[in-house]
Amino acid sequence: MSPASSSPAEVVLRCEGLGKVYRSGFFRIPYVGLEDLSLDVRRGEIFGFIGPNGAGKTTTIKCLMGLQAATSGKAELLGKDHRDPESKRGVGFLPERPYFYEHLTAREFLHFYGSLFGLPKAVRAARIDELLARVQLERFADVPLRAYSKGMLQRAGVAQALINDPELLVLDEPMSGLDPMGRLLIRDLIFEERRRGRTVFFSSHILADVELICDRVAILVGGRLRGLGTVRELVGDRVKHVDIATRITNTDAALPGEVIRRDGDAVILRVGPDDADGAIDTLRAAGGSILSVTPAREHLESVLLDEVQRAAPINQKHLGVLA
Amino acid sequence: MQLWAIAANTYRENIRDRVLYSIVFFAVLVLCASLVMEEITIGDQDKVVRSVALGAIRAFGSVMSIFLGIGLVYKEIEKKTVYTIVSKPIARWVFIVGKYLGLMGVIVTMIALMAGLYILLMLTQQGPPAASVYASWWMLTVELGLLTAWAILFSSYSAPITAASFSIAVFVIGHLADDIWRFGLQAESEQVRQFAGVLYWFLPNLSVFNVHDLAVHHLPIPVEQLIGATGYGLGYTVVVLTLAVWVFSGRDFK
Numbered sequence: 151m152s153p154a155s156s157s158p159a160e161v162v163l164r165c166e167g168l169g170k171v172y173r174s175g176f177f178r179i180p181y182v183g184l185e186d187l188s189l190d191v192r193r194g195e196i197f198g199f200i201g202p203n204g205a206g207k208t209t210t211i212k213c214l215m216g217l218q219a220a221t222s223g224k225a226e227l228l229g230k231d232h233r234d235p236e237s238k239r240g241v242g243f244l245p246e247r248p249y250f251y252e253h254l255t256a257r258e259f260l261h262f263y264g265s266l267f268g269l270p271k272a273v274r275a276a277r278i279d280e281l282l283a284r285v286q287l288e289r290f291a292d293v294p295l296r297a298y299s300k301g302m303l304q305r306a307g308v309a310q311a312l313i314n315d316p317e318l319l320v321l322d323e324p325m326s327g328l329d330p331m332g333r334l335l336i337r338d339l340i341f342e343e344r345r346r347g348r349t350v351f352f353s354s355h356i357l358a359d360v361e362l363i364c365d366r367v368a369i370l371v372g373g374r375l376r377g378l379g380t381v382r383e384l385v386g387d388r389v390k391h392v393d394i395a396t397r398i399t400n401t402d403a404a405l406p407g408e409v410i411r412r413d414g415d416a417v418i419l420r421v422g423p424d425d426a427d428g429a430i431d432t433l434r435a436a437g438g439s440i441l442s443v444t445p446a447r448e449h450l451e452s453v454l455l456d457e458v459q460r461a462a463p464i465n466q467k468h469l470g471v472l473a
Numbered sequence: 474m475q476l477w478a479i480a481a482n483t484y485r486e487n488i489r490d491r492v493l494y495s496i497v498f499f500a501v502l503v504l505c506a507s508l509v510m511e512e513i514t515i516g517d518q519d520k521v522v523r524s525v526a527l528g529a530i531r532a533f534g535s536v537m538s539i540f541l542g543i544g545l546v547y548k549e550i551e552k553k554t555v556y557t558i559v560s561k562p563i564a565r566w567v568f569i570v571g572k573y574l575g576l577m578g579v580i581v582t583m584i585a586l587m588a589g590l591y592i593l594l595m596l597t598q599q600g601p602p603a604a605s606v607y608a609s610w611w612m613l614t615v616e617l618g619l620l621t622a623w624a625i626l627f628s629s630y631s632a633p634i635t636a637a638s639f640s641i642a643v644f645v646i647g648h649l650a651d652d653i654w655r656f657g658l659q660a661e662s663e664q665v666r667q668f669a670g671v672l673y674w675f676l677p678n679l680s681v682f683n684v685h686d687l688a689v690h691h692l693p694i695p696v697e698q699l700i701g702a703t704g705y706g707l708g709y710t711v712v713v714l715t716l717a718v719w720v721f722s723g724r725d726f727k
Contacts, residue, residue: 215560218725238562245556251482253489265478266561310557
């Protein structure tokens with residue numbers, strides 16, 4: 151798939167034919183982790199990166215962040231070759247399931263990461279107070295990280311990713327393992343960063359979040375890019391089915407479609423997208439009144455499942471990997 | 474600043490590690506116990522006390538160097554803390570050298586602590602230590618600097634048990650370097666002679682740092698020996714650290 155067309159000035163993250171082949175075992179058997187990935191992420195957008203386990207999302211992020219060496223292609227962060235450590239100066243990164251120095255308190259921990267960016271002490275101190283407040287950890291600022299819960303560690307991780315006030319924020323599964331309040335906090339942070347003109351690139355398994363907050367989404371399956379665009383472009387205007395809420399007193403009337411709930415004379419029927427008009431006419435003819443008509447659109451999940459099956463038809467029971 | 478930040482974090486991490494304190498506790502115990510030697514020794518009791526106490530500093534310093542060094546890089550990779558470091562605008566050599574300097578800071582602090590206790594014990598028992606004792610601590614520091622570099626090299630690509638085995642092997646062979654050379658010269662087999670030669674030239678000769686006997690007997694250590702051993706130690710350390718940086722730079726973090 152060709153990268154989205156955009157002028158170079160707008161692009162903050164660019165991959166061109168990025169690939170990663172792992173070799174394992176005594177005979178160095180090759181395994182393709184990522185193949186020919188080309189995509190552009192533009193300044194100011196929230197870009198979601200989705201796919202089943204083993205799709206290559208974390209591999210891509212690790213290659214971009216210098217944790218693994220790509221075996222083919224090239225990538226740029228903020229206009230610089232991603233292999234140049236200086237390309238990370240304007241980038242904030244939160245790895246998947248982050249682990250931090252447990253002997254440090256959150257304040258010490260943030261001072262440490264701030265100093266890796268060469269921030270002066272006074273700047274660090276002011277920024278740390280602000281970040282601890284943003285991730286709601288001010289009360290625990292001087293508690294060692296070993297005493298933190300998983301959700302608190304994730305929030306501390308987000309704070310370290312923001313310590314350099316990055317132009318580009320790269321988050322690998324930032325919602326993973328968080329309770330609803332934690333997810334809301336991360337979502338708000340992502341929105342806030344965009345309001346400030348920052349760019350957010352994140353991978354996630356939680357497709358509802360991706361659908362809700364992303365401007366554009368890339369779908370990765372089996373190490374290959376299978377889709378790229380806005381949620382609307384990927385999902386389309388396809389209507390999966392239509393739910394019709396009706397009140398009908400004539401219990402003998404034949405109801406069109408599938409009854410999904412009945413509460414006295416109130417009935418919710420589900421019909422196919424092309425059958426809605428006919429069903430409404432039938433209900434009216436039987437003396438029913440129409441309370442609401444709700445078209446249910448396709449979600450990213452079904453698009454992703456379609457792509458997974460297109461890539462390699464699999465047994466339904468194996469779809470557990472999409473959890 | 475980045476180098477300093479990594480070194481300071483490594484220093485703080487190790488200083489807050491309970492394992493270090495158990496090593497220091499035993500070192501202090503042995504140093505204090507060396508005074509008992511005076512009661513149970515026949516002959517030159519002062520020298521026996523000095524020998525045991527200086528030997529204890531040497532032994533515990535080496536234990537610290539190997540056992541803290543072998544986990545230094547591996548632990549970062551295993552715990553994935555390295556992810557958030559190498560993804561920052563820092564070169565990988567900064568990480569390795571920073572970790573090394575931080576650990577050396579810990580080792581120097583611990584040697585200073587044990588040396589302070591030694592001086593205190595000597596002042597109360599035998600009088601102030603001779604200059605050669607201080608020189609022996611300098612030589613020990615250079616030796617441990619080299620040993621730590623080896624431990625970090627092994628830690629950059631292998632698990633702690635393997636790294637510990639290799640580091641201990643370097644320590645033992647390093648101290649037997651002169652014997653291995655002499656053994657090689659006397660061997661009848663050409664292969665054995667060559668093997669001994671390879672070991673001698675490839676592995677460090679740690680016996681050049683060993684001035685234990687001179688320090689115990691309060692005999693002067695020739696300045697040329699001090700300068701030569703220091704130059705050898707620092708040069709060798711730079712080579713080993715360069716190798717560690719090279720190994721670490723080529724690593725993928727899975």
